[in-house]
Amino acid sequence: MVRITCTGMRGSSLLAGLCFLLSLAGVVAQKTKGTCTHCPQNAFCVNNTHCTCNHGYNSESGEKYFNYPFEICEDIDECKPPISIYCGVNAQCQNIKGSFYCHCISGYKLLSGKARFNDSNENTCQKITPSKTTNSTKEMQQVIKNIESLLTNKTVLEEKRNITTILQKVESDVLKTALETPDQKIQKVQSSTVAVETRVVTDNCSKEAIFSLNTKVNSMKINCNDVIQGNTQGPSAVAFISYSSLGHIIDATFFEEMNEEDQVYLNSQVVSATIGPEKNTSLSQPVTLNFQHIKVKSRVKKICVYWKGTKEGGHWSKDGCALIDTNKTHTICSSTHLSSFAVLMALHGQEEDPALTVITYVGLSLSLLCLLLAALTFLLCKAIQNISTSLHLQLSLCLFLAHLLFLTAFDRTENKVLCAIIAGALHYLYLASFTWMLLEGLHLFLTARNLAVVNYSSVNKFMKWLMFPVGYGVPAVIVAISAASRPHLYGTADRCWLHLDQKFIWAFLGPVCAVICVNSVFFLMVFWILKRKLSSLNSEVSTIRNIKMLTLKATAQLFILGCTWCLGMLQVGPAAQVMAYLFTIINSLQGVFIFLVYCLLSQQVQKWFGEIIKSKSESEAYTLSSRFGPDSKPSEVK
Incomplete structure (x- = not known):
């Protein structure tokens, strides 16, 4: 059973929640011993209330009696400090689980011919x-x-x-x-x-x-x-x-x-x-x-x-x-x-390509910067703040955290428990990103469906009530079920990701494929609705124009953020190298795409940037004027 340690994770509700879920899976797998339902291996129940380790074992916390469900009883190495059993001359101590024994060193033997003895008093080692x-x-x-x-x-x-x-x-x-x-x-x-x-x-x-x-x-x-x-x-x-x-x-x-x-x-x-x-x-x-x-x-x-x-x-x-x-x-x-x-x-197929590693690190670093700028734009630019912007913001935050964790901890496999937590966190964050993409598709469909309605408050109220429980709750449920059923498949020998054994990778690919399919249906339906409305309404109507633009952006987003995972599954056969490069390049630049499409190409954001630059210039001019006085001439300034 994998032991989950949640120490020091109180500051992150996301990781703490994942840790709890993985820990819960370990608790379910424990066997009862005596009448206590929480005693770990190599321990027994005392007074039906507490556990204590067997002779030759110590609790990891150092407590003699405990009732913490994740405690571990570790073997005491009597042959090392602070105990350091002395076996006498020409002999050495050998630790075994729960005990130890002494034996003569190479070139010596007991007079009795036996292989082991208990302590220095029984030492008869002779050359x-x-x-x-x-x-x-x-x-x-x-x-x-x-x-x-x-x-x-x-x-x-x-x-x-x-x-x-x-x-x-x-x-x-x-x-x-x-x-x-x-x-x-x-x-x-x-x-x-x-x-x-x-x-x-x-x-x-x-x-x-x-x-x-x-x-x-x-x-x-x-x-x-x-x-x-x-x-x-x-x-x-x-x-x-x-x-x-x-x-x-x-x-x-x-x-x-x-x-x-x-x-x-x-x-x-x-x-x-x-x-x-x-x-x-x-x-x-x-x-x-x-x-x-x-x-x-x-x-x-x-x-x-x-x-x-x-x-x-x-x-x-x-x-x-x-x-x-x-x-x-x-x-x-x-x-x-x-x-x-x-x-x-x-x-x-091919050995790991160093060029792919360089592309990954450079692309993800650039994406992290762009995602941070995009999130700040969504938060500070009041002209674009609406339900769509809120959805973009949550998607940007999830991708930012996922890329940051991937970049810094994807190969931290030294500690198996920590690696399992990292794998679970990556599983959750990437699933949350796709769930927010699904919500964007749903919002577009509902908005297009209500084109004939002047008041869109019903759609906005519905999305405000729905988006956070679904955006962060659905991925949590999927990860909880996956962790409870197969916690040992989080983290591999080389990567902190999902194991390929027992087709466990489909705990991620399954929901991703479902999101891509559902969003594709949403977008096709939006295009069909827009076609009908354009035949009966003026094509210059701002609402239709906005929905057309959002639909095109969301469709491109679905391709960039969603369909690229399909390239990862196509890395087989003679085209494997090409697919690997396409997958790495496009996936590592997702943040750049979001900042470009939703911020730099937005007229409202461009106008907001212009106002900031203009106000900054006016402020600098005012400061300069105040410093030299209203009657100062340019030639007087040195």
């Missing part, structure tokens, strides 16, 4: 016999050399079907070497092309014991119980292997689901994970794999895959693999089985 350590390390180094010779044998690698056999042999040799020297619990050996870490288990595991194995830039976490598989008669082992050059041999061309229009490439080292002596691949808990990217890429699709052996040789497959988290430099995957793994990256 492992140097001869055994040296011999086992040499054996593992020899295994690494054999692996390198296999990977550099071009004759062997020419037959791609040999890849699966090679991977299986490497895993078998590494496990065999580790199990032959069970006294050396941990072995880490690496060369320029291969890195190996093994872990040997000689006793039972606790329920939450997790092994973490690291090889250069990659790592793996696996449950201890999955390593021993119930085997208590002898040692068990887990091996994690990284290949720095194998990706050039089994590259992305082996991916079974690659589309022709996508550019897919392998962007991590190939790693292998295996357990023994029994190679049972069924796991009670998924194994977690952390990959470092070879190339830093942000806005691309990451795909977790494993090597699936076949009679023909093998290929990369997504079965049983899932993407947990990703950023520009790392990707975390999970798998329900053990095999060899990697991360693929798919570029849909």
Whole structure:
């Protein structure tokens, strides 16, 4: 469940409202515990009134007893300050969820042969016999050399079907070497092309014991119980292997689901994970794999895959693999089985064009300035203040806030909760912009429909009563429903926007398409009404002229602000690059268009600007005259 933090948002009713809606979705998803309906995970109920965290956990707020529904019980890391459990010499503390344990450092073992103990009083860590350590390390180094010779044998690698056999042999040799020297619990050996870490288990595991194995830039976490598989008669082992050059041999061309229009490439080292002596691949808990990217890429699709052996040789497959988290430099995957793994990256069509980024930032910055000037004009110019101007003002404000948030926070993905709030706010603001466009279309239609009526007060009263509840209320309802049903789909790994998974993007595109369709109908009906009225009334009638001008402006506005989103959906195929440029240029200049059409091209606004300039000139002339006196001549002024 995503935890929503609303601290510091009281000054913005819009974001605070969105935060509340997203938080509400989290509350609904919580499970009850005991008789308290609000206790979070890792907590229990006290006296049917308050919650307290389980042993080994602390509340995020620091309170021992709490009833705040969004509190979180966090694991106490006993191995770090201020607790810093001391395990004695040649030993170190290992934190686990809700508890901890001590274990001997590499090269040492307990006299009992066990893997862990509770505190320094039970510390019997003794140095492992140097001869055994040296011999086992040499054996593992020899295994690494054999692996390198296999990977550099071009004759062997020419037959791609040999890849699966090679991977299986490497895993078998590494496990065999580790199990032959069970006294050396941990072995880490690496060369320029291969890195190996093994872990040997000689006793039972606790329920939450997790092994973490690291090889250069990659790592793996696996449950201890999955390593021993119930085997208590002898040692068990887990091996994690990284290949720095194998990706050039089994590259992305082996991916079974690659589309022709996508550019897919392998962007991590190939790693292998295996357990023994029994190679049972069924796991009670998924194994977690952390990959470092070879190339830093942000806005691309990451795909977790494993090597699936076949009679023909093998290929990369997504079965049983899932993407947990990703950023520009790392990707975390999970798998329900053990095999060899990697991360693929798919570029849909073309890579991100730096020119599009420049156009976006320059265009949006210019639009922000124009939207601000337009809003000030709508507020200060009394000659144009009416219902239409009020609608323009609200549209300008919504677009200004949406563009400002997009420009400053669209890629702030470091904090997932904050990113989800930003995505929700953008969803709301852009929907509100389209809703105000719909209200403009409705107002035009109602005005044209009442052309024969001298008194337009009924239309004005209706719009004044309707516009604010609809303009800001309808988008809020849509965002509330979306956030309550799928709060985890707000914010992606690269952008603070709506996820494409489960077609969630239609929570935005659906209302947008509906507004465009309804407004198109309104404008067609207005044109039809005007045609009829022009045949019976004088074409110079000011009311008809005004409505004609407003209709043309609103139609152009619908195209500029609405239909351009259709260009975003058409960015596929050979015309994708052209559509991307058109979409970026037109969308980033929306504010410029509004200021140009509704302000600079308005005769009333031009007259208002002229009066301001004239009054300013007269004021300066009066000041100059007062300073030098009425009898002063120009030649006397120096």
